[in-house]
Amino acid sequence: MSHGFPPGLTYQSPLFSGPPTVHGVYRGVNVFADRSRNSSTWDLWDVVNLLDPEVLSWGSRHEHESTMRVAVELTGPLPYLTIANREGTNDSIAVGSDGQPPHPFDKWNVDFAHSLSIGYPPFDDRYVVSSGDIGFLRTVMRPELAQWMVSVHDRVRWQKVVFLESRVWALSSDKQLDPGHVLPLADYLIEMLHHTHPVATPAPAPGAQAFGGDTA
Amino acid sequence: MTPTPAGAAAGALPGLWPHAPDAPFLVPVPGTAEVPDELRAAGITAEGLQPAYWIGRDRFYLTATRNGLPIAWPNVTHRGGEVVRNPGIPLAGVVTVRPGVISNLRKPVEMSVDDWLTPFVDKVLLDNGPAVFLTGQYEVFLPTPDPVGLAAEIERRRQGVIRFGGWTMPDAANPPDNLRGGGPIDGRPVYGMDAQPTFRRITALFAEPTWQPHTPAPIGSLRPVGEPPSAPRPPRNVPLPESVPDQVWNLGGANSGLQVMATVRRMVLGPAPLPRIPSLSLERFPPEPHPFMSVPLARLSVVRAGQLSGLPPRWAVRGLAPDTRTEIRLTMADGPAVWLWGPTHEWVIPVPDDEAANALVAGIRSRQEVGMLFPVALSSGPERSAWQLSELRPVDGPQGRALPPTPAYAPVEPTIVPPGTWQPTGGDSR
Numbered sequence: 001m002s003h004g005f006p007p008g009l010t011y012q013s014p015l016f017s018g019p020p021t022v023h024g025v026y027r028g029v030n031v032f033a034d035r036s037r038n039s040s041t042w043d044l045w046d047v048v049n050l051l052d053p054e055v056l057s058w059g060s061r062h063e064h065e066s067t068m069r070v071a072v073e074l075t076g077p078l079p080y081l082t083i084a085n086r087e088g089t090n091d092s093i094a095v096g097s098d099g100q101p102p103h104p105f106d107k108w109n110v111d112f113a114h115s116l117s118i119g120y121p122p123f124d125d126r127y128v129v130s131s132g133d134i135g136f137l138r139t140v141m142r143p144e145l146a147q148w149m150v151s152v153h154d155r156v157r158w159q160k161v162v163f164l165e166s167r168v169w170a171l172s173s174d175k176q177l178d179p180g181h182v183l184p185l186a187d188y189l190i191e192m193l194h195h196t197h198p199v200a201t202p203a204p205a206p207g208a209q210a211f212g213g214d215t216a
Numbered sequence: 217m218t219p220t221p222a223g224a225a226a227g228a229l230p231g232l233w234p235h236a237p238d239a240p241f242l243v244p245v246p247g248t249a250e251v252p253d254e255l256r257a258a259g260i261t262a263e264g265l266q267p268a269y270w271i272g273r274d275r276f277y278l279t280a281t282r283n284g285l286p287i288a289w290p291n292v293t294h295r296g297g298e299v300v301r302n303p304g305i306p307l308a309g310v311v312t313v314r315p316g317v318i319s320n321l322r323k324p325v326e327m328s329v330d331d332w333l334t335p336f337v338d339k340v341l342l343d344n345g346p347a348v349f350l351t352g353q354y355e356v357f358l359p360t361p362d363p364v365g366l367a368a369e370i371e372r373r374r375q376g377v378i379r380f381g382g383w384t385m386p387d388a389a390n391p392p393d394n395l396r397g398g399g400p401i402d403g404r405p406v407y408g409m410d411a412q413p414t415f416r417r418i419t420a421l422f423a424e425p426t427w428q429p430h431t432p433a434p435i436g437s438l439r440p441v442g443e444p445p446s447a448p449r450p451p452r453n454v455p456l457p458e459s460v461p462d463q464v465w466n467l468g469g470a471n472s473g474l475q476v477m478a479t480v481r482r483m484v485l486g487p488a489p490l491p492r493i494p495s496l497s498l499e500r501f502p503p504e505p506h507p508f509m510s511v512p513l514a515r516l517s518v519v520r521a522g523q524l525s526g527l528p529p530r531w532a533v534r535g536l537a538p539d540t541r542t543e544i545r546l547t548m549a550d551g552p553a554v555w556l557w558g559p560t561h562e563w564v565i566p567v568p569d570d571e572a573a574n575a576l577v578a579g580i581r582s583r584q585e586v587g588m589l590f591p592v593a594l595s596s597g598p599e600r601s602a603w604q605l606s607e608l609r610p611v612d613g614p615q616g617r618a619l620p621p622t623p624a625y626a627p628v629e630p631t632i633v634p635p636g637t638w639q640p641t642g643g644d645s646r
Contacts, residue, residue, distance in 0.1 A: 115593035119454070121610075121617045128593040134458060 030073040071170035081131040238631035247340035275304030280336035315363030316429040372435035448618035451585040468568035470547035505539035512598035518557040521573035
């Protein structure tokens, strides 16, 4: 069942064995998307929320909302890097409660302790880039990528965090896992790869066209 | 309370006020000092600390002194999880300045101090005697043997802020209701010395204290302002911050144990050798209390080389580093110096020669440009926290981002040296 996704992408929603996922080949690139709750356990608030959706409007939403992630696969393992939207970040939290940098999936915790400005003020006023490797950050965050991201900042309402971890160039959002939301974000990721340094290259998908090709 | 010679305000910094009429001065108050948690964890106690009001050009705050010297606050401290920025109560937000005498208090009133106001004072004590009564957002009694003189001096500074403006002006331009003193009298708002003190807080606690007002004295003349305006000039070819080395200058002469260091984001002053400050510092106390003073470069508007001449002998600016123990004493002598001024900070640094002065000015200006284009991302970082003041915010133009122009209310000469002793030698380097 395609659920409206183009050919090549498969939607799966196992009833008891995990979150819904979308995977397959899109524009010649291996794409993966899922949507999962940010907290792994159920507690009293979840029961209350089930009974009364109005509680969501004032309850502890942040711990209980879910995150949609869209990712493309890269060729090689790369250092850790995140790009966080300043909107909705809480910059009083520079490190997690355990003293470690916050996990990149956690959009409310941005790793300010390892963040660097890239020297393009319109970008730095909107995003926070963090990486443990300054040289890699300077390599990936080229001026043309920053200028492109600023130019589409208002057009694509994405995401809190773009993150790069090992072989995955990914992006998180609080939207639903449907084609109207997944495909623009996948397009955004693929276009980003056009503007960044070739060190971040998508892995060749089996039987797919060249990188960046349109879907059939 | 320290008795002082007639004609001088109580607790005036010895040798500094009233010879430099716009310099900050101190008014000690009886009370209990404390130290922030970070210092307490490092084994520093409040023993020997004396609470005092630090009264500056446009603001005042409660701090502690040791041997008559004020503690240099870090401009941002974290206390109980809250961030304390821009310490100080704006003089522009003071509504009444009134000299008089308190009597009929049966015993001293212990007034606890809000943690937000100061990390260094726990309680202040109000007792019978001559005092200056300030109302505004906070009601403040300044005990002094010369309430008329002290009130006139505070009122002079307050009038200066009201006339020339300042970063604290928004507090006066749009005061909340509790800044309006006792309310309207004869159809006009209570303002300045015309107002009568209200005993809001005290009468709520104790019966029948008496306030005998004195006749206010006329205020002195206001200091000149008016820095020449400069056009914003976006920098070109700014290096990456990780490639900018720290630059250290040894101060010679009478200050020969002191060093000045310009890092990418900060100016540091202290006894040599100065330790490195992490460039990604989150602006809180380091684990070890630091025996030096520092100022973020983004908070400096005027960076100028000049010449000091005609100073009184043994003129010095003294203060305690934020560890509350290390005294930093800058002995001023006739000769080249660098003047650093910002809305919240002012330093005058005597340097050995003109070459060092020009190098210091150029080094600070170039690092300001680096910090402007590569700020720390955290909004409480040295740059973005400074940018919360509109006067310090960079200017974005079609050519790019440029350092902000000097505020119109900037003084034309340093306020912490006597008037007329400063001559600029070099123009501003930007």
